[in-house]
Amino acid sequence: MEKLLRVKDLSKGHILNGISFDIEPGELLAVMGPSGSGKSTLLYQVAGMDQPTGGEVWLRDTEITGLSEDEKAKLRLRRMGIVFQQMNMMANLNILDNILLPALQANRRGGKNRRMELQLRARMLMEKLSISGLEQRRITEVSGGQLQRACICRSMMNQPELLLADEPTGALNKSAASEVMGEFARLNREGTTILIVTHDSRVASQCDRILYLLDGRICGELKLGKAADRTDSYRENQVNRWLMGMGW
Ligand SMILES: Nc1ncnc2c1ncn2[C@@H]1O[C@H](COP(=O)(O)OP(=O)(O)O)[C@@H](O)[C@H]1O
Ligand SMILES: [Mg+2]
Numbered sequence: 001m002e003k004l005l006r007v008k009d010l011s012k013g014h015i016l017n018g019i020s021f022d023i024e025p026g027e028l029l030a031v032m033g034p035s036g037s038g039k040s041t042l043l044y045q046v047a048g049m050d051q052p053t054g055g056e057v058w059l060r061d062t063e064i065t066g067l068s069e070d071e072k073a074k075l076r077l078r079r080m081g082i083v084f085q086q087m088n089m090m091a092n093l094n095i096l097d098n099i100l101l102p103a104l105q106a107n108r109r110g111g112k113n114r115r116m117e118l119q120l121r122a123r124m125l126m127e128k129l130s131i132s133g134l135e136q137r138r139i140t141e142v143s144g145g146q147l148q149r150a151c152i153c154r155s156m157m158n159q160p161e162l163l164l165a166d167e168p169t170g171a172l173n174k175s176a177a178s179e180v181m182g183e184f185a186r187l188n189r190e191g192t193t194i195l196i197v198t199h200d201s202r203v204a205s206q207c208d209r210i211l212y213l214l215d216g217r218i219c220g221e222l223k224l225g226k227a228a229d230r231t232d233s234y235r236e237n238q239v240n241r242w243l244m245g246m247g248w
Contacts, residue, residue, distance in 0.1 A: 003022040004024060004162060005046065007046065012053055015041045024193075028194045030203070030207040034248075047164055059075070059161065062075065078158055081160035082164050082165075122157065145172050148169070156187065156192070201240055205232065209222065210224070
């Protein structure tokens with residue numbers, strides 16, 4: 001089967017030291033590792049937001065590392081969904097307009113009908129992620145969990161081939177974190193391939209596979225398989241035992 005993403009011998013100064021891995025279409029992959037181990041840097045290279053000092057990143061048959069800045073920005077907009085903490089929502093726009101923004105950017109030449117379709121899609125995604133009714137709210141007028149779900153809606157607007165998320169549950173309490181992770185798991189069951197950086201072993205235990213990053217190198221891999229196979233507590237125990245072995 002064709003890989004969805006191929007990362008080959010990727011390096012970034014002293015931060016990333018020869019990282020290689022693939023992601024299969026439909027996979028839900030987690031990256032864990034201590035703070036400062038290079039997880040965010042890895043996501044920036046995969047998203048083409050930063051230029052690595054060595055190696056290659058391929059999204060299907062496109063070499064991201066071989067594209068111009070312009071081409072990378074287009075590819076990100078059209079083919080990737082991004083949920084990064086640093087990429088804040090716009091304070092001057094309401095929730096619905098924030099969600100619509102990347103879709104309007106990708107459809108600049110679309111007419112009124114196209115804009116109507118996009119509005120419908122945004123509302124459909126909001127419904128799916130249980131934040132209907134918050135369309136007109138300002139981003140300061142919703143909870144952390146609701147805002148994170150709005151970020152996920154925004155990242156899904158252009159039907160990405162790959163969704164990248166950097167600690168999407170990091171700022172959330174336990175129940176909001178488990179709800180947000182539930183949404184990622186559902187999007188994945190519906191076919192979206194996802195790469196998620198997380199500190200939370202409960203979040204990671206819902207993924208198909210986990211990579212462990214240390215000092216810019218992959219030094220461990222745990223294959224869990226699809227979540228339906230085992231109970232949540234069995235998977236969490238498995239992840240916690242593995243993490244202990246990694247020196248977590
Ligand atoms: N813009 C930057 N310039 C120089 N060093 C950086 C920069 N961003 C991150 N680093 C360093 O790179 C290492 C990895 O950072 P990061 O990828 O953010 O780790 P993680 O996401 O795993 O916590 C850290 O040692 C950090 O200090
Ligand atoms: Mg980070």
